[in-house]
Amino acid sequence: MSKKKNFGELIRTAAAFGACEVVVVGMHRLMTHGAHGADKALRFTQAPTLDSAIAYAREEHGAHICGIEIIEGAQPVSDAPFRGRTAFMVGNEGQGMPECQMRACDHFVYIAQYSAATASLNINCAAAIVLEHYARWARLGEAPRDGYKYVTHAVAPSSLPRSGMGVHQMRRLSADRAGGAAASDGSSTE
DSSP, X not given: OOOTHHHHHHHHHHHHTTOOEXXXXXXXXXXXXXXXXXXXXXXXXXESSHHHHHHIIIIIHOOEEEEEOOOTTOEEGGGOOOOSSEEEEOOBTTTBOOHHHHHHOSEEEEOOOSOSSOSSOOHHHHHHHHHHHHHHHTTOOOOOEETTEEOSSSOOGGGSOOSSXXXXXXXXXXXXXXXXXXXXXXXXXX
């Protein structure tokens, strides 16, 4: 992901649509600006390489890897071509997915556009559309509402952190690796 602010916004989107875990490849310092506390509802797993992240998703969770990319052979997300437990992979907004990421995917979905005004969507917008389609396909229950907002203290069971390393622990690990330097981006994760 080329724009670090996108990460916090992507966390918020993932949490809103029932994701339970975010696997971060290579990054040791997480920028959660824009998550608005949604990072507390997700489990974070740090993988040193793309191969280790893919192995983790497949072996530990039995997940299919679904790339979100506009390529030949990708299926429209509106057709809900999902295959069960799924880990979604996103690429770079500007250049798309590099070849190593595309080789790791089991299948691809794309989002149909109805105008020639732009070549592609922002990564967070694309993820929101795909995750919403997946949540409907998986028949996740809608979160409770109160007036014009969703109740934030009632986290859906599929979104509860299970175990593993949270954002705070990842930051501490990162600081330890950097020789004790603080790994803080100004957002609260406690």
